[in-house]
């Protein structure tokens with residue numbers, strides 16, 4: 334009897350260990366199935382406590398990428414990875430360092446104010462302008478030719494635009510055009526498009542413009558304001574206050590945000606014609 338009891342206890346421990354080790358909850362990976370589950374309204378698995386919220390946002394925001402994560406890295410299905418938090422302590426990066434050598438955590442840490450009620454951006458408050466270039470190169474193409482392979486031409490209210498198919502951005506822009514077309518008062522702002530795909534650096538910097546990836550659109554330049562046009566000191570150091578200006582109707586902003594695009598009009602270094610696909614800054618978990 335004693336032997337039977339002993340065997341039973343050992344068997345029980347073994348069985349519970351087996352289930353613990355094979356449970357999806359025990360894996361450090363946390364996949365985009367969460368988004369699917371949300372849409373299906375079936376209970377979503379609990380987010381892994383060990384995975385930072387910023388990584389969870391990236392996974393959920395880009396379901397077509399099938400990202401996974403470890404406690405400090407975003408992982409692509411082919412095994413490529415990007416570190417989430419680098420070795421430089423929080424608060425030790427200057428604004429220029431955030432722009433020029435950010436990690437994924439920096440990319441997400443300025444909250445983007447979704448919706449029509451947004452504050453006039455305070456000094457250097459640029460949610461979305463801090464970008465890990467490698468993240469976009471891995472996702473949309475490592476060079477001009479690689480990006481170009483993913484581009485398709487769409488009709489955007491009469492303009493022929495080259496945009497990427499990655500993350501279904503072509504379909505999202507077609508949907509945006511449909512929404513914009515419903516309001517004739519918006520026509521003059523959107524019928525002449527300032528630009529989409531253009532592999533280039535941001536003016537005055539060594540950083541690649543988001544226009545390089547085919548997921549960014551500039552509306553009619555005629556009704557736009559850009560911080561560099563407003564100041565004689567063209568540096569990004571914020572040595573003198575930039576006076577905020579905008580003429581783009583906020584209804585346009587709402588239509589773009591609903592499809593995962595952020596607006597450059599919510600930046601201290603504002604660019605009111607500019608919309609780029611950054612769903613990680615628009616979702617709440």
Ligand SMILES: [Zn+2]
Nearest residue numbers: 550551607608
């Ligand atoms: Zn732009």
